[in-house]
Amino acid sequence: MSLLTLFLIIFVLFVLIRIMPGNPFPVERMSAEMILQKRAELGLDNPIMVQFADYMSLLLSGSFGNGTSLYNGAPIKPILLTCLENSFKIGVLSILFGTVTGLLIGITAALHRGKFLDGFCTVLSILGVCIPSYVFMIFLQYTFSYKIPFFPYFFDPSQFLFSSIMPSLSLSLLSVSVIARFTRNEMVEVMNSDYVKLAESKGIYGFQLMRKHVLRNALIPVVTVIAPLVVDLLTGAMVIEKIYGINGVGKLMVDAIAGEGIDYNYVLALGIVFSSLYIGVMLILDILYGIIDPRIRLAAKEH
Amino acid sequence: MEKTYTPQKGDFDFISDRDINVDLNFASQGYWKGVAIHFLRDRFAMTGLLLVSIIILFAVFAPILSSYSYQDIISATDTNGKQIVAKSLSPQFAGDGEGFFVDRTFLFGTDDMGRDLWTRTWQGARVSLIIAFVAIFIDMLIGMSYGLFSGFFGGHVDNIMQRFIEIIGSIPTLVIISILAIFMDKGIGLVIASLLITEWIGMSKIARAECLKLKEREYVLASRTLGASSFHIIFKQILPNTIGPVITQVMFSIPVAIFTEAFLSFVGVGIVLPQCSIGSLIEAGFNNITILPYQILPPIVVLAILMLGFNLIGDGFRAALSPKLEDM
Numbered sequence: 001m002s003l004l005t006l007f008l009i010i011f012v013l014f015v016l017i018r019i020m021p022g023n024p025f026p027v028e029r030m031s032a033e034m035i036l037q038k039r040a041e042l043g044l045d046n047p048i049m050v051q052f053a054d055y056m057s058l059l060l061s062g063s064f065g066n067g068t069s070l071y072n073g074a075p076i077k078p079i080l081l082t083c084l085e086n087s088f089k090i091g092v093l094s095i096l097f098g099t100v101t102g103l104l105i106g107i108t109a110a111l112h113r114g115k116f117l118d119g120f121c122t123v124l125s126i127l128g129v130c131i132p133s134y135v136f137m138i139f140l141q142y143t144f145s146y147k148i149p150f151f152p153y154f155f156d157p158s159q160f161l162f163s164s165i166m167p168s169l170s171l172s173l174l175s176v177s178v179i180a181r182f183t184r185n186e187m188v189e190v191m192n193s194d195y196v197k198l199a200e201s202k203g204i205y206g207f208q209l210m211r212k213h214v215l216r217n218a219l220i221p222v223v224t225v226i227a228p229l230v231v232d233l234l235t236g237a238m239v240i241e242k243i244y245g246i247n248g249v250g251k252l253m254v255d256a257i258a259g260e261g262i263d264y265n266y267v268l269a270l271g272i273v274f275s276s277l278y279i280g281v282m283l284i285l286d287i288l289y290g291i292i293d294p295r296i297r298l299a300a301k302e303h
Numbered sequence: 304m305e306k307t308y309t310p311q312k313g314d315f316d317f318i319s320d321r322d323i324n325v326d327l328n329f330a331s332q333g334y335w336k337g338v339a340i341h342f343l344r345d346r347f348a349m350t351g352l353l354l355v356s357i358i359i360l361f362a363v364f365a366p367i368l369s370s371y372s373y374q375d376i377i378s379a380t381d382t383n384g385k386q387i388v389a390k391s392l393s394p395q396f397a398g399d400g401e402g403f404f405v406d407r408t409f410l411f412g413t414d415d416m417g418r419d420l421w422t423r424t425w426q427g428a429r430v431s432l433i434i435a436f437v438a439i440f441i442d443m444l445i446g447m448s449y450g451l452f453s454g455f456f457g458g459h460v461d462n463i464m465q466r467f468i469e470i471i472g473s474i475p476t477l478v479i480i481s482i483l484a485i486f487m488d489k490g491i492g493l494v495i496a497s498l499l500i501t502e503w504i505g506m507s508k509i510a511r512a513e514c515l516k517l518k519e520r521e522y523v524l525a526s527r528t529l530g531a532s533s534f535h536i537i538f539k540q541i542l543p544n545t546i547g548p549v550i551t552q553v554m555f556s557i558p559v560a561i562f563t564e565a566f567l568s569f570v571g572v573g574i575v576l577p578q579c580s581i582g583s584l585i586e587a588g589f590n591n592i593t594i595l596p597y598q599i600l601p602p603i604v605v606l607a608i609l610m611l612g613f614n615l616i617g618d619g620f621r622a623a624l625s626p627k628l629e630d631m
Contacts, residue, residue: 130611
């Protein structure tokens with residue numbers, strides 16, 4: 001199902017980009033014959049289905065389309081790979097940070113319900129949802145990299161870990177707040193449920209009760225909120241890469257669409273990368289869901 | 304012998320207001336009246352409403368009342384009596400400018416082209432709000448009709464319509480935006496179009512879920528027995544009952560729309576100069592943040608207040624529509 005969706009998306013992307021009006025070549029600098037020649041060379045005159053088949057075979061053999069940027073002729077693949085690596089590292093860091101911190105805050109708040117820590121958590125999560133992450137990023141960058149020059153102002157791949165602290169920290173603000181709020185509410189609900197009371201009355205308490213009875217049930221819905229958050233990271237990445245000057249996929253995308261002209265090969269390649277990431281994440285979370293919740297696994301087996 | 308009693312003055316008493324004890328919680332009252340009471344009692348929701356109203360008031364009136372237009376490049380008089388362009392001035396009132404004498408008031412200062420930031424901020428808020436309202440309103444129309452049709456007809460129709468949504472929904476927003484950017488010019492149109500394509504899906508899901516619940520009710524059966532057409536049942540009988548959840552969704556979608564606009568303008572595919580929006584102002588401020596940090600403050604504060612306000616209203620609305628026992 002996921003593969004089919006991915007295939008459909010690639011097809012739609014490809015057709016849309018190919019049938020769109022306009023001309024990918026600079027008219028001022030190329031004569032009509034040159035354009036015709038170039039078109040024939042790139043196979044743009046073939047029927048669209050043939051072009052698509054060609055493109056798919058190229059894609060499956062591991063290169064992206066015609067493989068070069070339309071503007072400077074540089075091959076897409078190596079650039080894309082370095083950018084993906086940078087974005088991926090920061091993304092993973094911030095997901096890890098966001099999930100762990102969010103869970104910790106949520107659990108602490110649920111255990112201290114109605115006390116100061118709980119209120120603190122509520123305020124934090126409201127702020128996190130309402131303040132767009134890039135506003136927070138700008139603030140962090142201004143304070144800790146400019147006013148107090150402790151962290152590097154821009155991202156520097158040579159000292160990766162140190163300079164990626166700030167970007168991933170600010171990127172994870174939304175996930176921290178959403179996950180914290182969600183975990184807290186779920187925990188409170190589960191802790192009030194009958195089976196936890198039963199477990200308590202049987203003499204299970206403390207860490208064992210938390211791990212086996214409360215957390216396991218409270219975490220199932222939390223996994224569902226992580227999915228859209230991971231996807232939001234893509235959007236966040238676009239801004240954060242602009243702010244911290246990171247050479248990543250988001251920046252690549254902005255360059256491809258916001259520049260003077262639009263680089264179709266890049267848009268197509270990035271579109272495919274983003275869509276496959278998105279669908280891949282969804283698939284992983286579906287599987288994860290089954291692992292955490294035995295009920296879903298059993299229901300799937302019966303079908 | 305039977306004696307008739309003539310009532311005396313003083314036997315009866317008029318009931319004064321304080322003696323009437325109406326149980327507001329359990330009194331029978333209209334659905335919407337209950338919602339309104341619940342909403343008005345919610346302190347957080349009212350705060351949100353107040354914040355949003357203040358911003359809307361400023362966004363409507365400040366650009367009209369301001370003595371500058373949002374795209375005017377303003378010149379001011381310096382100490383030597385020369386006219387210079389009022390570039391990059393910090394917030395100041397007429398007469399207390401530093402370095403040179405400025406005869407004009409700039410509440411938020413001016414940007415690096417010499418435009419008044421007070422006017423631009425509220426003009427930007429206006430543009431952002433208009434984009435959000437227009438886009439979300441159209442989304443609501445599309446999403447509701449789609450969801451209602453899909454839920455009402457069920458079966459194969461529903462199946463196909465839901466698969467379609469699944470495919471659209473699994474294209475990341477960024478990819479949609481980048482394709483749109485190929486077809487369209489940068490600007491308001493692009494922002495609205497990308498909101499139109501992405502935001503209706505949530506609404507249609509909610510409308511469909513409500514419709515699935517409602518279409519099994521007796522009143523739908525009754526009106527079908529009386530010969531009502533599907534169209535009539537969907538729009539006259541089911542739609543009014545789905546309004547509540549859909550409005551809640553709208554309230555949560557508006558901050559998303561404002562945020563999306565700000566985000567698009569920030570990365571450079573949104574509003575183009577000299578037009579301005581919250582996002583483009585933040586972008587301009589960000590470019591000068593180390594030299595002129597005051598420039599970025601007003602749009603950020605307005606954005607944060609709007610997001611906070613709409614989220615609070617949305618929360619209040621959701622609570623008011625589905626009151627839990629503990630809230631009583």
